[in-house]
Amino acid sequence: xxLSQNARVAGLLYLxxxxxxxxxLVYVPNKLxxxxxxxxxxxxxxxHESLFRFGMVSYLLCAALWIFVTLALYRMLKAVNHAxxxxxVILGSLMVTPLFFVNTINDAxxxxxxxxxxxxxxxxxxxxxxLAQLFxxxxxxxxxxxxxxxxLWLIPFGLLIYRSRVLPRILGxxxxxxxxxYLALSFTGLLFPAYEDQVNNIGTPLFLAEIxxxxxxxxxxxxxxPLAV
Numbered sequence: 001x002x003l004s005q006n007a008r009v010a011g012l013l014y015l016x017x018x019x020x021x022x023x024x025l026v027y028v029p030n031k032l033x034x035x036x037x038x039x040x041x042x043x044x045x046x047x048h049e050s051l052f053r054f055g056m057v058s059y060l061l062c063a064a065l066w067i068f069v070t071l072a073l074y075r076m077l078k079a080v081n082h083a084x085x086x087x088x089v090i091l092g093s094l095m096v097t098p099l100f101f102v103n104t105i106n107d108a109x110x111x112x113x114x115x116x117x118x119x120x121x122x123x124x125x126x127x128x129x130x131l132a133q134l135f136x137x138x139x140x141x142x143x144x145x146x147x148x149x150x151x152l153w154l155i156p157f158g159l160l161i162y163r164s165r166v167l168p169r170i171l172g173x174x175x176x177x178x179x180x181x182y183l184a185l186s187f188t189g190l191l192f193p194a195y196e197d198q199v200n201n202i203g204t205p206l207f208l209a210e211i212x213x214x215x216x217x218x219x220x221x222x223x224x225x226p227l228a229v
Contacts, residue, residue, distance in 0.1 A: 002224060003076065003166060003221075003222050003223075003224055004221030004222050004223075004224055005221070006072065006075055006076045006222070007076055007166075007167075007217045007220075007221045007222035008217065008218055008221050009072055010069065010072035010073050010075075010076055010217050011214050011215070011216070011217025011218030011219070011221075012218055013065060013068055013069045013072050014069050014072075014073075014210075014213075014214035014217065014218075015214050015215070015218055016065060017062050017065040017066050017069050018062075018210070018211075018214065020058040020059075020061045020062035020065065021058070021059065021062035023054065023055050023058040023059070024055035024056065024058055024059040024062075024107075025059075025143065027055070028051065028052060028055035031044075031048070031051065032044040032045055032048055032051065032052060033136065038126075038129040038130050038132065038133035039125075039126065039129045041129075041132075041133060041136070042114045042128070042129040042132050042133070045110070045111065045114055045132075046114050046115075049111070052107070052111065053111070055107070056104055056107050056108070059100060059103070059104060059107075060100065060101065060104055062100065063096070063097045063100030063101055064097065066092065066093045066096060066097055066100075067093045067094075067097055069092070069093070070088060070089040070092040070093040070153070071089065071093075073085075073088065073089075073092075073157065073160075074086070074088065074089050076222065077157075077160040077161070077164055080160050080163050080164045081159075081160060081163065084156040084159055084160050085156070085160060087156045088153055088156040088157050088160065091149055091152045091153035091156065092149070092153030092157065095149045095153075096146060096149045096150065096153070099142060099145070099146045099149075100146070102142070103139055103142045103143065103146075106135045106136065106138045106139040106142070107135070107136070107139060109132075109135040110132040110133075110135040110136050110139075111132075113128045113129075113131050113132040113135070114128065114129070114132050116128050140189075141189075141190070144185070144186050144189040144190055144196075145186065145190070147182045147183075147185055147186035147189075148182070148183060148186050150182050151178070151179040151180065151181070151182025151183045151186070152179060152183075154175045154176060154178050154179040154182070154209075154210075155176055155179050157172075157175055158171075158172040158173065158174070158175035158176035158178075158179070159172065159176070160172070161175065161213070162176075164222075165223070166222040166223045167213070167216060167217070167222055167223075168216070171209065171212060171213050171216060174206070174209035174212065174213075175209045175210070175213060177206050177209065178203075178206040178207055178209040178210065180206075181202075181203035181206035181207060182203075182207075184199050184203060185199050185200055185203055
């Protein structure tokens with residue numbers, strides 16, 4: 001495969017993986033979760049259980065696919081700097097993917113509590129709804145912790161793009177800046193949760209770096225020239 005073909009494969013995997021992740025990270029919470037109302041959230045999940053389960057599956061598929069995303073990027077950029085390319089794979093998938101799989105347990109626990117029955121009959125519905133909300137909250141907390149790696153992998157990725165000159169260098173700079181936006185979101189959500197939404201809104205222009213990069217890879221490919229070392 002040519003360098004440009006490798007780039008387009010990486011861009012396609014990047015796009016599909018991101019879309020799968022958005023289902024559980026963005027769409028399902030916006031559609032089903034009611035902030036501050038555990039009972040309403042539990043009722044929404046019970047009424048739209050298929051959507052909630054699809055969110056769980058898409059979350060797992062995203063996690064698995066992200067291994068191939070980073071490997072495709074490694075294949076494209078390893079000639080620039082092998083050590084940075086390896087670090088990109090470690091931070092971008094080997095650290096991230098296991099946390100995604102572990103986090104699915106929180107969703108499974110919440111769903112089990114919402115169903116009730118069996119040994120859970122010792123809890124009444126308000127108690128089960130509250131416990132389900134607890135597991136959903138834990139899911140979000142682990143996502144915030146994982147955001148540290150969502151950010152850190154962008155540093156070697158951005159540096160590789162900047163040094164390679166096969167993609168616009170501005171994308172590399174933009175990705176590195178996005179790293180700090182992810183770190184700010186993670187630490188704010190964990191330390192000062194009341195300001196999490198504000199930081200997310202402020203960081204949105206930086207988060208768009210990944211969208212710009214994946215679309216450039218998919219549509220434009222990469223320049224067919226020797227990679228800079």
